[in-house]
Amino acid sequence: MDGHQYLYRRNPDVLLEWGEGGGPVLVDCRRWRKFSAKPALVGLLHQLDRPQTADELHGRWGGADHADEVHKILERLAAAGIVHRSAPDGDGRADGGGETENGPGGDGWTPYELAVHAQAGRGPVPHARRGTPPPARFHHPEAGDAIALPDGDDVPSRPLARVLAERRSVRAFAPAPVPLPLIGAFLDRTARVRGHFPPRAYEQTQRPAPSGGGRHSLEVYLLAREVAGLAPGAYHYDPFQHTLHRLCPWTDGLAALQQRTVTDLALMDSPPPAGLYLASCTGRTSWKYEGMALSLIYRDTGCLMQTMSLAATDLGLASCLVGMMETPLTAPFLAPYRDRLIHVGSMALGLPTDPLAAPAVEPLGG
Ligand SMILES: Cc1cc2nc3c(=O)[nH]c(=O)nc-3n(C[C@H](O)[C@H](O)[C@H](O)COP(=O)(O)O)c2cc1C
Known part of the structure; x- marks a missing residue:
């Protein structure tokens, strides 16, 4: 031709x-x-x-x-x-071209996604690990009251196999506030710092969920609309002290945040009594892994989310994860930190209805 x-x-x-x-x-x-x-x-x-x-x-x-x-x-x-x-x-x-009936590119990836994946597969850039590692602890100097949380040692737990069998995403909650001891036990079992990996200067901590390089970039914020014993508002969880730091009272702005990051996306009829807003302090991971940091942060998020869903089930809490990420983040209580934190997902938390309001599952056919 x-x-x-x-x-x-x-x-x-x-x-x-x-x-x-x-x-x-x-x-x-x-x-x-x-x-x-x-x-x-x-x-x-x-x-x-x-x-x-x-x-x-x-x-x-x-x-x-x-x-x-x-x-x-x-x-x-x-x-x-x-x-x-x-x-x-x-x-x-x-x-x-690797082109198929799916059109250009063939497999549904955008060039941006391909670039992030390719870069992550090449490992950290040569100049990673330069300078001082960012601290593993995130301070909110503007925070108000610090609320010490109960450990949850006396909250019963069930065999792992049963918890795995019962874990479900639940999108409707009992019209009752979440007891603070359950929130305390939940955060103790999912996010609390247990110690440091040496050398101390590397700022690598050990916590219930695994994290690439022990960098643990994820910060947990509690949107407490109805938690018994807690003034409604937004709180930062300090995983070193096992305390909640109050960042702001409940406002229309928080209600709107809850609505657009959880309630709407999970197609809930009404907002959950409590929610978690998960944010990554990206510098902690990129200090060591620049070039593949985003992929590690996403995977750390998956690990934390799974740990949280299992712990919620174990504690008798109803929960639903939401993967949508706000870019840039709009949480009003994080306005001063928009260049240091990224939103990586959310979770709804509440007490279950009786019987549990979870979508029906058809058993596998023979
Ligand atoms: C990363 C991630 C993101 C999710 N995002 C949403 C979401 O935006 N809305 C929602 O209703 N459920 C969300 N879910 C829950 C899933 O829909 C749910 O896990 C799935 O339907 C299976 O149901 P099960 O968890 O009860 O087994 C998410 C789950 C994960 C792990």
């Missing part, structure tokens, strides 16, 4: 960034290859937003005198994977 009949299109996984010297760099986020490019080439790729032949492109792009020249450039770009090439009467599949 005459090569001029091939159709060429920009590889949708290729993003543009600016290199050290300021010149354009093309990044193939799927294969994680980078190419420095002349500005004229960026102009050519700009035109390749839909499949077209070298002759068609020659008519739109003024960077070459002859269509033959454009064809040669396109062939070189196709060999490098920067553009995809397909036959005009072909089955729509482009050479080297």
Whole structure:
């Protein structure tokens, strides 16, 4: 076939960034290859937003005198994977594109997601671990009262196998406040610091949930609408002292936060009596793992969420996780910390209804 009949299109996984010297760099986020490019080439790729032949492109792009020249450039770009090439009467599949019926890219990933995944797979950047590690403890100097929490040692626990068998996501709660001793036992069993890993200067702590490198970047905030013995408001959990620090009273702003981060997303008829707003103090993880920190933070969040759902079940609390993340975070009590914290998810907490209001599950067929 005459090569001029091939159709060429920009590889949708290729993003543009600016290199050290300021010149354009093309990044193939799927294969994680980078190419420095002349500005004229960026102009050519700009035109390749839909499949077209070298002759068609020659008519739109003024960077070459002859269509033959454009064809040669396109062939070189196709060999490098920067553009995809397909036959005009072909089955729509482009050479080297990994393209399927799902469309460009083929598997539903955006180039940004591919880039984060590729970067995470390469491990930390060489200059990670420079300077002083950020402290494992997050202070809220503006906080009001500190409320010492009960340990929960005297709150009964059940065999793990039973807790695993009973764990469910629950989206309706009894119209009763959550007892503070249950909140105390819950935080004791899920988030409390038990000690340090040496050397102390590394700020690595040991807690109930595992965390990449013991960095434990996650901070727990309690949105207490109805917790018996606690003034309604937002609280920070200090996992070192096992105390709650009051950040603000319950306001319309907190009610709206609860509504958009939990109630709406879990399709609840009414807001839960209590909720957790989980935030990562990202610097703790990125100090050691810059380059793959975000992936570790997400995985730490999963570990903490699972620990929390099991502990809630064990304690007889109803709970539902919510994975939606606010970017940027809007929690009014975290306004001074918006450049240090990211929201990573939420959890609704309350007492269960009787019988437990959980969606029905059909047993597996034989
Ligand atoms: C990371 C994560 C995010 C979730 N986000 C939501 C959510 O936004 N809304 C919701 O109603 N449930 C959410 N859930 C709960 C799931 O819907 C629930 O786990 C799933 O339906 C299975 O039900 P089960 O937990 O009772 O086994 C989330 C769960 C996880 C682990």
